[in-house]
Amino acid sequence: MNDHQQTTSPRVISVSSGKGGVGKTFTSVHLAAHAAASGQKVLLIDADLGLANVDVMLGLNASRTMRNLLSGDATLNDLIIPCAHGFDVLPGGSGMYELTSLNVAEQQTILDGLREAGSAYDLILIDTAAGIGENVLYFASAAETALVVLTPDPTSLTDAYALIKVLSQQRDVRRFMVVINQTDEIEAHITFKRLLSVADRYLDVYLDFIGFIPRHACVRKAIQQQRLLNDSDAHVYPHLCKLFDHLLARPRNDSRSGGLQFFWEHSLAAGLNDDPDNSVDGHDNSGVQAHQAQHGTAS
Numbered sequence: 531m532n533d534h535q536q537t538t539s540p541r542v543i544s545v546s547s548g549k550g551g552v553g554k555t556f557t558s559v560h561l562a563a564h565a566a567a568s569g570q571k572v573l574l575i576d577a578d579l580g581l582a583n584v585d586v587m588l589g590l591n592a593s594r595t596m597r598n599l600l601s602g603d604a605t606l607n608d609l610i611i612p613c614a615h616g617f618d619v620l621p622g623g624s625g626m627y628e629l630t631s632l633n634v635a636e637q638q639t640i641l642d643g644l645r646e647a648g649s650a651y652d653l654i655l656i657d658t659a660a661g662i663g664e665n666v667l668y669f670a671s672a673a674e675t676a677l678v679v680l681t682p683d684p685t686s687l688t689d690a691y692a693l694i695k696v697l698s699q700q701r702d703v704r705r706f707m708v709v710i711n712q713t714d715e716i717e718a719h720i721t722f723k724r725l726l727s728v729a730d731r732y733l734d735v736y737l738d739f740i741g742f743i744p745r746h747a748c749v750r751k752a753i754q755q756q757r758l759l760n761d762s763d764a765h766v767y768p769h770l771c772k773l774f775d776h777l778l779a780r781p782r783n784d785s786r787s788g789g790l791q792f793f794w795e796h797s798l799a800a801g802l803n804d805d806p807d808n809s810v811d812g813h814d815n816s817g818v819q820a821h822q823a824q825h826g827t828a829s
């Protein structure tokens with residue numbers, strides 16, 4: 531029996547990046563499929579509203595949205611779509627993308643739904659938007675593990691650093707998994723070293739380099755064909771599998787895995803008053819602060 535099966539709470543991993551278009555969705559979808567193939571029950575939450583996101587990559591068609599949940603026409607479980615690759619997808623749409631700006635009652639409806647539905651899974655992946663918006667910070671700091679994807683491109687590196695900086699300084703996230711996409715082994719190590727040297731110098735964080743994903747035309751081709759990579763994509767697929775094996779073998783983050791942190795304890799509503807019309811201002815982190823006070827640092 532492996533780690534994830536010994537604990538009752540799902541492992542929750544957010545997949546984020548400073549810069550857009552670096553491969554978050556590609557990574558999330560394939561990680562979900564890989565974990566599912568190795569026997570885990572996986573839920574992939576799409577918390578972005580981009581043009582080419584999870585539903586598009588997988589060719590899914592969501593008939594119901596968070597609006598149906600918020601208006602009481604559907605439960606969150608009704609929104610979850612099983613996909614052909616052995617895992618489930620929650621096409622979060624605008625409700626997830628704008629979670630932190632919904633009113634407290636709406637947030638509570640979504641978080642309650644996630645808590646209930648989420649407990650059935652071993653692994654929950656959250657594919658977030660790019661950047662350091664409030665919602666990204668929320669998901670990345672609420673997850674047990676924040677996975678940062680970047681490429682060797684200097685702007686991607688700078689933006690990844692900015693994300694890590696904000697998460698560490700404003701949300702007390704101290705441990706990050708790092709994946710470098712669209713590169714080769716040497717360039718990936720150089721890129722990670724650059725990130726590490728500046729992070730070591732200015733931030734109090736631990737960066738865990740999981741590995742790299744080669745850049746190859748087969749990725750774009752597969753995405754265009756709305757299929758996942760397989761053994762025939764020999765330039766990338768074996769690297770991907772190795773990378774995900776490393777990632778899934780990493781021990782759970784004990785300081786953040788006590789319960790389904792994301793759903794149970796990190797509710798945005800925690801600490802706010804009970805007025806259901808009270809919108810959460812983009813800078814109001816009451817729930818986050820309450821959580822951090824309970825748990826101390828994440829390192």
Ligand SMILES: Nc1ncnc2c1ncn2[C@@H]1O[C@H](COP(=O)(O)OP(=O)(O)OP(=O)(O)O)[C@@H](O)[C@H]1O
Pocket residue numbers: 547549550551552553554555556557578580581582583659660711712713743744745746747749750753766
């Ligand atoms: N390893 C790779 N090799 C070649 N091309 C890649 C690779 N990874 C990603 N791409 C290309 O980059 C594009 C963007 O990838 P993806 O949609 O996963 O990025 P994203 O970070 O989720 O973007 P966004 O910020 O818009 O959500 C893909 O459509 C694909 O064409």
Ligand SMILES: [Mg+2]
Pocket residue numbers: 554555556578580582583584657
């Ligand atoms: Mg994406």
